[in-house]
Amino acid sequence: KAGVTQTPRYLIKTRGQQVTLSCSPISGHRSVSWYQQTPGQGLQFLFEYFSETQRNKGNFPGRFSGRQFSNSRSEMNVSTLELGDSALYLCASRGQGLGKDGYTFGSGTRLTVV
Amino acid sequence: AQSVTQLDSQVPVFEEAPVELRCNYSSSVSVYLFWYVQYPNQGLQLLLKYLSGSTLVKGINGFEAEFNKSQTSFHLRKPSVHISDTAEYFCAVSDLRRTGNQFYFGTGTSLTVIP
Numbered sequence: 001k002a003g004v005t006q007t008p009r010y011l012i013k014t015r016g017q018q019v020t021l022s023c024s025p026i027s028g029h030r031s032v033s034w035y036q037q038t039p040g041q042g043l044q045f046l047f048e049y050f051s052e053t054q055r056n057k058g059n060f061p062g063r064f065s066g067r068q069f070s071n072s073r074s075e076m077n078v079s080t081l082e083l084g085d086s087a088l089y090l091c092a093s094r095g096q097g098l099g100k101d102g103y104t105f106g107s108g109t110r111l112t113v114v
Numbered sequence: 115a116q117s118v119t120q121l122d123s124q125v126p127v128f129e130e131a132p133v134e135l136r137c138n139y140s141s142s143v144s145v146y147l148f149w150y151v152q153y154p155n156q157g158l159q160l161l162l163k164y165l166s167g168s169t170l171v172k173g174i175n176g177f178e179a180e181f182n183k184s185q186t187s188f189h190l191r192k193p194s195v196h197i198s199d200t201a202e203y204f205c206a207v208s209d210l211r212r213t214g215n216q217f218y219f220g221t222g223t224s225l226t227v228i229p
Contacts, residue, residue: 004157031214042221043204048214055214090157099208099215100165102148105157 002027004106006091012112018079021109025072025093031055032074033103034066037088046089049074081113116140116209120220127195128228135190135223137205142183144210149179149190152202152222161203164188175199200227 005024013019025032033056034046045058049068068074072093078085088110092103117140127133139145146165150158162173169181179190188205205220 033217035219043219045217045219048216050214056212056216092158099146099210099217100163102146102150102160102163102206102208103158103217105150105159107155107157110155 004091004093004104006089006106006109008109009107010110010112012114013081015081015083015113017081018077019081019111021076021078021089021091021111023074023076023091023093023106025074025091026095026104029093029095029104030072031094032068032072033092033094034074034076035090035092036060037090037108038086043090046076078111083113086111086113115212116145116207116218118205118207118218118220120203120205120223122223123221124224124226126226126228129197130194132193133191133195133199133225135203135205135225137188137190137220139186139188139205139207139218141209142186146208146210146215147179147181147188148206148208149173149177149188150204150206151175152204154201158204161190195225195227197227197229199225201225 031050033048036044048056052068063079066076088108090108092105119138148163149161152158164181172178208215
């Protein structure tokens with residue numbers, strides 16, 4: 001079956017702009033989580049959505065937001081971009097079964113803010 | 115909340131030598147444990163997991179890990195590494211007491227296999 005698909009793979013934006021990243025989870029997975037990965041900070045949890053509702057949230061400013069659609073696809077938005085937002089953004093989905101299968105990750109979107 | 119500690123940020127090892135990547139977490143109560151591997155410019159891939167039962171679990175690519183409840187550790191081992199094992203390795207804990215069995219990741223260990 002198809003894996004987790006993230007689009008676009010690469011993105012270059014200017015400081016102050018906003019950006020929207022997209023994630024299509026594995027078919028049947030209702031939980032989608034987003035992570036920011038940088039060399040200095042490692043994997044930082046942004047938020048998790050389950051059945052269109054935000055279930056958990058990390059410690060990021062309000063400029064970072066997300067949503068999930070009825071087909072479980074998710075988008076993440078970052079407004080007023082800062083240089084420090086340059087990172088690899090990873091999306092991951094989980095199925096039912098109390099998380100026993102762990103996450104399946106997409107290949108990520110590499111965002112560069114200039 | 116759980117905390118996951120990977121004590122070694124970088125581990126260099128010669129090809130065909132054994133390796134152990136260490137992972138400690140804060141509480142063994144109601145957890146699932148995972149190891150993931152990340153190759154350059156890719157997402158994370160599941161290596162192995164511990165849910166319950168036998169404390170020694172085997173994963174892909176010849177890796178194994180042992181769950182130690184009393185020491186709250188879940189160290190990853192491989193008896194003989196290959197060049198292709200060069201990658202970033204992440205330990206993760208799913209806390210079943212948290213909403214949605216929330217995941218917590220360690221900061222990662224960069225394994226470099228030296229020819």
